[in-house]
Amino acid sequence: MAAAEGGGAGAAAGPLFAGLADVSISEDIPVEGEISVPVGSHSPDEDYSTLDEPVKDTIMRDLKAVGKKFVHVMYPKKSSALLRDWDLWGPLVLCVSLALMLQGGSADSKEDGGPQFAEVFVIIWFGAVVITLNSKLLGGTISFFQSLCVLGYCVLPLTVAMLVCRLVLLAGSGTVSFIVRLIVVMAMFGWSTLASTAFLADSQPPNRKALVVYPIFLFYFVISWMILTFTPQ
Amino acid sequence: VSAAGPPSRPRSGAAEWGGFEDNMQGGGSAVIDMENMDDTSGSSFEDMGEMHQRMKEEEEDDGEAGGADEEDGEFLGVKGLRGQLGRQVADQVWQVGKRQASKAFSLYANIDILRPYFDVEPVQVRARLLESMIPVKMINFPQKIAGELYGPLMLVFTLVAILLHGMKTSDTIIREGTLMGTAIGTCFGYWLGVSSFIYFLAYLCNAQITMVQMLSLLGYGLFGHCITLFVTYNIHFHSLFYIFWLVVGGLSTLRMVAVLVSRTVGHTQRLILCGTLAALHMLFLLYLHFAYHKVVEGILDTLEGPNMPPFQRVARDIPVVPNAVLNTTAKAIALTL
Incomplete structure (x- = not known):
């Protein structure tokens, strides 16, 4: 009985819903479009298996990559090597060495007002994260870790400045020493800012470069100011 | 079938x-x-x-x-x-x-939600920074406030850097904490805390302002603080500081007060809202200039007793008015430690 009713209603409503069969995408329609497979674009080192190579080669290759990026920072020319394959090893090494050198002489000294290891570490990473978020918010087209990588690698001139400062401080701490340190730190601060700007500015909308550069400037300024005022206990 | x-x-x-x-x-x-x-x-x-x-x-x-x-x-x-x-x-x-x-x-x-608040041009930021020092005497018509956070955020970070510099040059030692953490905590705490508080007051007093506008207003108001502190941390003259405090800090406070007055109806409400904001803003500048010495002294006195070696720091004569305030602050902090 129910079946008969359903059938009758179905016949009556048939024309109404006749077009509905076309709505569904059936599997008869072929998928169109081009799927181009880049043939021959495999570079030889992609096929190169790294499974059975000596550990020394692996480490050397990574070290070479880090070293190459150091060179890029020291000669900041327009290059995307720092952006393309980012890594955080270089920033980690730079940050740790800078923090170690900035660590006041005696940790248990009561009047040790010098920056602690953790403080330097936090300033560098927190500052880099803030700059990155700022550039993302301003409409930058750069990924989070690329920006962190660039900002971290661009601490390199400042680490060099810190090394020089410690050497100068070994010689003595008079007015001449301060002037030498001031010049070195200022030069390296300018270098860091210019290098990071050269790498990061391309990813920003052209009318907003000043807004992105300001926090970078502030970030390196604080670090270089910490380096300048550092005096071993 | x-x-x-x-x-x-x-x-x-x-x-x-x-x-x-x-x-x-x-x-x-x-x-x-x-x-x-x-x-x-x-x-x-x-x-x-x-x-x-x-x-x-x-x-x-x-x-x-x-x-x-x-x-x-x-x-x-x-x-x-x-x-x-x-x-x-x-x-x-x-x-x-x-x-x-x-x-x-x-x-x-996603951070995309914040993106509209960072949609500014350098020219706009510069104009707003300048405007933050120019009080507009127009209280019949609600003044416009840009709901923008780039400028305020950068000003707060600048203030953090200046504060770090000030702490360092005055040989401030903070126990159980770092200078950096204290500076960041102070600046962000002031910005967010006072903004929320004033927003709450504005809600009670029926002022037409949103939270973002409040953050923007107070953030740009910190521009005067930045200038004052940057100059006076480097040039130690008390008369200079008071002149800056009154002129620069006063101008930025007046600007905020003018904006708030234009958006509030009723004399009592205006008085409550603007009085609170002006007092907090001006006292905060005094606090930032004088506080850390007194705090440190108070803490060290309590902790170490009189046999502490003398500190090497720039001698400053602390004026009478903030002294009372700061002493209580110092004692309160010392007690909490």
């Missing part, structure tokens, strides 16, 4: 969604199906997802049960349409639900 026809299935309650393989002609009870769909689609999209899943399972069940039962041929057609429609509607609702869910997710997890 034709040989190529779809497998029939038991007509049970569970098979109401069935017959997905067949797209058929005609079907009377499709309308009823729609109603069923509407009933369920009234609930949240999770239910739709569940339904979608259930439909898929039933589809498989139907396949297995194929040929197990014999029924009327024409009835299969009806079933087919019902299933087809049901699936389409469910799919559609599921898609919409998924889109909404992902939108809601990105609302919370």
Whole structure:
């Protein structure tokens, strides 16, 4: 009985819903479009298996990559090597060495007002994260870790400045020493800012470069100011 | 039933969604199906997802049960349409639900939501920085406040850097904490805390202002603080500081007060709101200039007693008025330690 009713209603409503069969995408329609497979674009080192190579080669290759990026920072020319394959090893090494050198002489000294290891570490990473978020918010087209990588690698001139400062401080701490340190730190601060700007500015909308550069400037300024005022206990 | 026809299935309650393989002609009870769909689609999209899943399972069940039962041929057609429609509607609702869910997710997890507040040009920022020092005496018409956070955020970070510099040059030692943490905590605490407090007051006093506008207003108000502190941390003259405090700090405070007055109705409300804001803003500048010495002294006195070696720091004569305030602050902090 129910079946008969359903059938009758179905016949009556048939024309109404006749077009509905076309709505569904059936599997008869072929998928169109081009799927181009880049043939021959495999570079030889992609096929190169790294499974059975000596550990020394692996480490050397990574070290070479880090070293190459150091060179890029020291000669900041327009290059995307720092952006393309980012890594955080270089920033980690730079940050740790800078923090170690900035660590006041005696940790248990009561009047040790010098920056602690953790403080330097936090300033560098927190500052880099803030700059990155700022550039993302301003409409930058750069990924989070690329920006962190660039900002971290661009601490390199400042680490060099810190090394020089410690050497100068070994010689003595008079007015001449301060002037030498001031010049070195200022030069390296300018270098860091210019290098990071050269790498990061391309990813920003052209009318907003000043807004992105300001926090970078502030970030390196604080670090270089910490380096300048550092005096071993 | 034709040989190529779809497998029939038991007509049970569970098979109401069935017959997905067949797209058929005609079907009377499709309308009823729609109603069923509407009933369920009234609930949240999770239910739709569940339904979608259930439909898929039933589809498989139907396949297995194929040929197990014999029924009327024409009835299969009806079933087919019902299933087809049901699936389409469910799919559609599921898609919409998924889109909404992902939108809601990105609302919370993505920083895109903040992007409108950072949509500025350098020229605009410069203009707003200058405007923050120019009080406009126009209280009959609500003044415009840009709901923008780039300038305020950068000013707060600048203030943090200046404060670090000030702490360092005055040989401030903070126990159980770092200079950096203290500076960041002070600046952000002031910005966010006072903004929320004034926003709350504004809500009570019926002022027309949103939270973002409040943050922007107070953030740009910190420009005067930045200038004052940057100059006076480097040039130690007390008269200079008081001049700066009154002129630069006063101008930026006046600007904020003027804006708030223009957006509030009623004398009492205006007095409460602007008095609170002006007092907090001016006292904060005094605090930043004088505080850390006194705090450190208080803490060290309590902790170490009198046999502490003298500090090497720039001698400053602390004026009488903030002294009382700061002494209490210092004692309070010393007590908490």
